[in-house]
Amino acid sequence: MDRISAQLAFLTEADRLKSVNRATTLCDASRRENSAEHSWHIALYALTMAEHAIRPVNVGRVIQMLLLHDIVEIDAGDAPIHGAPDPEAQAALEQAAADRLFGLLPPDQRDTYRALWEEFEAAETDDAIFAKSIDRVQPVIANLETGGGSWIEYSVTTAQLETRVGSKVKRGAPAIWEALKLRIDRWFEANT
Amino acid sequence: MDRISAQLAFLTEADRLKSVNRATTLCDASRRENSAEHSWHIALYALTMAEHAIRPVNVGRVIQMLLLHDIVEIDAGDAPIHGAPDPEAQAALEQAAADRLFGLLPPDQRDTYRALWEEFEAAETDDAIFAKSIDRVQPVIANLETGGGSWIEYSVTTAQLETRVGSKVKRGAPAIWEALKLRIDRWFEANT
């Protein structure tokens, strides 16, 4: 297959990410958010808030990771932050999904995208640590805007939120977590 | 207002782009596409196909433009490619929308984002020309995948498609238009 056809095959398959729904809703609670629009939104979060990264990041690379980070969900589905999936089974599904989906691309791009996705998943480089922290910020805002959202649905406690979300946001962007924590504490005091 | 609060106010307002629907549908025709998921998809198109730009582009800047390019639609709505809006009235609405929406940001970011959006709209720099051409590619694929889509809805002819879409794609990425043209001609021969 020629290069453009392979690229278009990948991009056309990527369209299906628009039909993968997440646990969180839109900020007006009208419907669940899908992983494609979520990916746009957190790329915009990263662009806007990169100055708060704990160490300097290459925002272009962070955005590339975030554009790609959820594509495996086309085959593997979304694993909700506050759900209880089997992490090993989920990881195996995601590896198979990455093989198939990135495998649609010309080999050089397959390898570049796969490496960016693996870097994001490993969360060891400064770019990936910040990308992972931003990925956890947006659902907090969605829950605050909708009067609790998935926190109510999954009966989340502040201690669980601190472990599952706070620790990850703090690792990459402590100033953002500090700002969110004020709003979160106010919500939990009023509602639990 | 402090910096983080202003940034979060903008990012929360941006959530509403997920509720702006476009003329094109998803590739499985299940529903209309919204402008937020469209923005993610074309950022991925740009990342994947930047090598076909007529002149070298800074793909990081192109992606920033594409993440921002539709945000004015939150207030101004989407002007369909094959619809017939009043261009001056639409432009006035979009300028007012840009004032309000980018105005939520801290002043330095307001000015940076506004400048990127104006650059995209003006379509004069190499980055903007390529960004504009990629923005026209994805609806073509959606229409081909769904058996005609908005071409049928708006009774589009090949001549109109050449003017409204082809000329813009060719200006930034002639090799991509060449590949699409083969598929488009095949569709119009079979269906009109």
Ligand SMILES: [Ca+2]
């Ligand atoms: Ca557009």
